[in-house]
Amino acid sequence: MKALLVILDGIADRSQRVLGDKTPLQAAQTPNLDSIARAGSCGIMYPVFPGASAGSDLAHWHLLGYGDLPFPGRPAIEALGSDIQVKEGNVVVRLNLATTMIDSNERYVQIAPAYLPAEQAAEIAESLERYEPEKIQTRICHIGGPFFLIILPKEASTDITDSDPLYFRLTVRNVQAFERSGKEAQATAFEINRFISWAGKVLEKHRVNRARQEKGLTPINYVLSKWASRVAYFPSFRDKWGFDALMIARGVFYAGLARCLNMRFENADDFPEGAHIKGDLASPGEDLSLKMVRALKFLNESGDFAIVHTKAPDEASHGGRPRIKARDCEEIDQAFLMLLERLSKREDVILVVTSDHATPSGGSEWIVHSGEPVPVMVAGPTARIDDVESFDEISCARGCLGQISGKDLMPLILNFTDRARFLNSRNFPLIRPYRQTI
Numbered sequence: 001m002k003a004l005l006v007i008l009d010g011i012a013d014r015s016q017r018v019l020g021d022k023t024p025l026q027a028a029q030t031p032n033l034d035s036i037a038r039a040g041s042c043g044i045m046y047p048v049f050p051g052a053s054a055g056s057d058l059a060h061w062h063l064l065g066y067g068d069l070p071f072p073g074r075p076a077i078e079a080l081g082s083d084i085q086v087k088e089g090n091v092v093v094r095l096n097l098a099t100t101m102i103d104s105n106e107r108y109v110q111i112a113p114a115y116l117p118a119e120q121a122a123e124i125a126e127s128l129e130r131y132e133p134e135k136i137q138t139r140i141c142h143i144g145g146p147f148f149l150i151i152l153p154k155e156a157s158t159d160i161t162d163s164d165p166l167y168f169r170l171t172v173r174n175v176q177a178f179e180r181s182g183k184e185a186q187a188t189a190f191e192i193n194r195f196i197s198w199a200g201k202v203l204e205k206h207r208v209n210r211a212r213q214e215k216g217l218t219p220i221n222y223v224l225s226k227w228a229s230r231v232a233y234f235p236s237f238r239d240k241w242g243f244d245a246l247m248i249a250r251g252v253f254y255a256g257l258a259r260c261l262n263m264r265f266e267n268a269d270d271f272p273e274g275a276h277i278k279g280d281l282a283s284p285g286e287d288l289s290l291k292m293v294r295a296l297k298f299l300n301e302s303g304d305f306a307i308v309h310t311k312a313p314d315e316a317s318h319g320g321r322p323r324i325k326a327r328d329c330e331e332i333d334q335a336f337l338m339l340l341e342r343l344s345k346r347e348d349v350i351l352v353v354t355s356d357h358a359t360p361s362g363g364s365e366w367i368v369h370s371g372e373p374v375p376v377m378v379a380g381p382t383a384r385i386d387d388v389e390s391f392d393e394i395s396c397a398r399g400c401l402g403q404i405s406g407k408d409l410m411p412l413i414l415n416f417t418d419r420a421r422f423l424n425s426r427n428f429p430l431i432r433p434y435r436q437t438i
């Protein structure tokens, strides 16, 4: 049996007062998601651990069954997804263009990441890529929009702090070596601080900023750094879980994750029929439908595991408007109508719908993502039918899957696809969780 895993990024939420103390998923009319819930098994899942405020990067690492291996860090994976030449051991740090201001001798972030047209980003990239390092060899690589990576050799260290404060009320700091780290961390921090200071001077006089100021736009005057990571290789998804898998998503992180796990990848930005859709949030239902059509095609052909991802609910949440998020949930629900029609006719696919983390669409500005569990449901010929009637954070908690962890998801999918190895069997020298064949 085959599997289709749909990850609705950040769709889980908290109870929102403006929605009558409901979550956006509870408040939205989602008849199609609800009919999947009625037809299968529901539960709740802590993607990383209870209370973890995890990014999509680490959460996907756990959901795809790699939580027992060290997570290399997001920039290292983005480098793999960007066609940048990197080798195992390279240190990679994310750099974001930003608008900052000085107040009482402290630097604060005003806009980060900066919003700028592609031509301006390309012009800035051309200038920043000319950086000449002093202590450690570096490469500055533009990965689109305001985003850059700095690539360092394996002698560099990941034991350094972020200069990006993440929260607007915190100040921008210099990069520092972690306590008890070695001289490599000191040298890495020195080189990144040197780059940031050099880049600030380049940006101050940059033609792009002169043009922006003439139009009354904010200058892009700073580069923030974060998430030092190291390129590493891991067992392929096929080796670890026995599936021939395809991921359908957008962006360099997901392209890199697919490459890191040696699975196939289709970038929704390249869909000719979706060329008018600019990003996951532009038309969430239509975007998700197109991705699902590709997934079904793959499952009809050679593949046996398709992962469909949409960032739309997470982006809607960060806008801070629960009602808009509820509306987006309703649009996303529309995409499941086609899926229901197609899957109801077949007995060889199980459908798993879940999320990678909760993103509160209203509340404290100190929250990025929150650590409540996310809803999860499984429907298909092998799934028990419980009495949950709605796909949301509260209803699914009463379902027959109970409460699971992100690391439980892949073993459960092996179970529902009837591929799990009988644990007493000792037929092969390679220890795998799935039934191997000769």
Ligand SMILES: [Zn+2]
Residues within 6 Å of the ligand: 010, 314, 315, 318, 359, 368, 369
């Ligand atoms: Zn988010």
